[in-house]
Amino acid sequence: MTASLEVSRLAYAYPDGTQALFGVDLRIERGERVALLGPNGAGKTTLVMHLNGILTAGHGTVSVAGLPVAKGSMQEIRRRVGLVFQDPDDQLFMPTVREDVAFGPANLGVRGEELQQRVKDALERVGMLEAIDRPPHHLSFGQRRRVAVATVLAMEPEILVLDEPSSNLDPASRRELAEILRSLDVTVLMVTHDLPYALELCERSLILSGGVIAADGPTREILSDAGLLAAHRLELPYGFTVGRGEET
């Protein structure tokens, strides 16, 4: 079976010369939920931008469900990879929730009744259907993030990529978002440094550090390896411990 996402030997330097990625290899199977952990400046956002061709690889390849990211395949790649940005105000740029969720599928040529249905389905899945005709800036931060998830779900992506989904959320919104993410049956790659959130949602974790994948394994194992975490500037919240293997 082809992987949902396959990245091999991906390297990238910004135009100013900053080398952000030094050869990233990773493979995510269909239906997996994977956390991408890493300290600030590790290159997480840079990697994410490669997944749908916003940045083009200096070296190496990215392919989504077998389709390589390349100039000619951009529209299809962007349908397959649903990117949820860190700040929902960047993601929600249309005057109403309905128009915002419709924006992606409309760009793919979906029109009329089918478009409306997709919008409703996507909002239903994140529990925001009742906000359909409201302007995004009248919603709470947590609600905006859920709508941001809906905007990419409406494109029926192969893989959902979230950049810091739990940042700035209060505990209740954080839990609600977790429930939503767990209820979706899509492949998820979640970028975060919220380690408990990764443990809660993802069976597998990767550590990106210094522009390479430094660790790859079951989340529980990675989070119980204090030495590994410390080596990559990752810390569990005060008082939080993860037992290796056995239930806690």
Add this chain to the structure above:
Amino acid sequence: MGAGHHHQLYRAGDTLVHRLPPQCKLAAVAAFAMAVVATPREWFAAFGTYALLLAGVVLLARIPPGFVLRRMAIEIPFVVFALAIPFVGTGERVSPLGLSLSLPGLWAAWNILAKATLGVVASIVLAATTEPRLMLLGAQRLRLPPMLVQIAMFMLRYLDVIMDEMRRMRVARESRGFTARDVRHIPVIARSAGALFIRSYERGERVHLAMLSRGYTGSMPVIQDLTASARQWLLAGTLPGAALAVLLGTALFGTGGVGA
């Protein structure tokens, strides 16, 4: 958040006028304004009829007259300007109540006031019955330059966000003991404005990335189909149609007013 200050022109309702597609209303108001501007200033009766026509639309849209009057405040600078003309104007002079006023100046003032007032009221009615975003969709349908329409769309969406950022920056300044009192503080305000510009610019870049990520290729996709029926166009055409009839009728039969 400074939610909705710029939406207060709109007044929700479900009347015939509210339901008309926005492009019909936009075109109607533009045509009406052209008829008003084309009317010679001496045709008092014609202006009177235009005012009655607008009053009819206000009634039909169930907009309280006070709502329109309060929003007419936007016209005050023009009124002040117009009122000054008879005092500073040249030419033949008249002196009612012991004031020395220029006659051509009086005509010029009347011309500006009458036409501006009609135009402003028509625009207020349009804005009161059309949601801002629909107005923009209407403009898009009328093939106004897409770049301008998109810019306006983003302004509509991000005005609150930017106002909020501005407010946060002011709070940050003031919580460090700064309050703008006199001209010496202008450089500080200017630096804040610069920072705000950079922030907004960076946001613009991020929004652009978000748009690209969802398949944007340079033009806004059609999301809401706003086709207008011939009946709706006809209905919207009533206002400019009637104004045009008055204009042409007066031109042909000369029942306009003192000067005709």
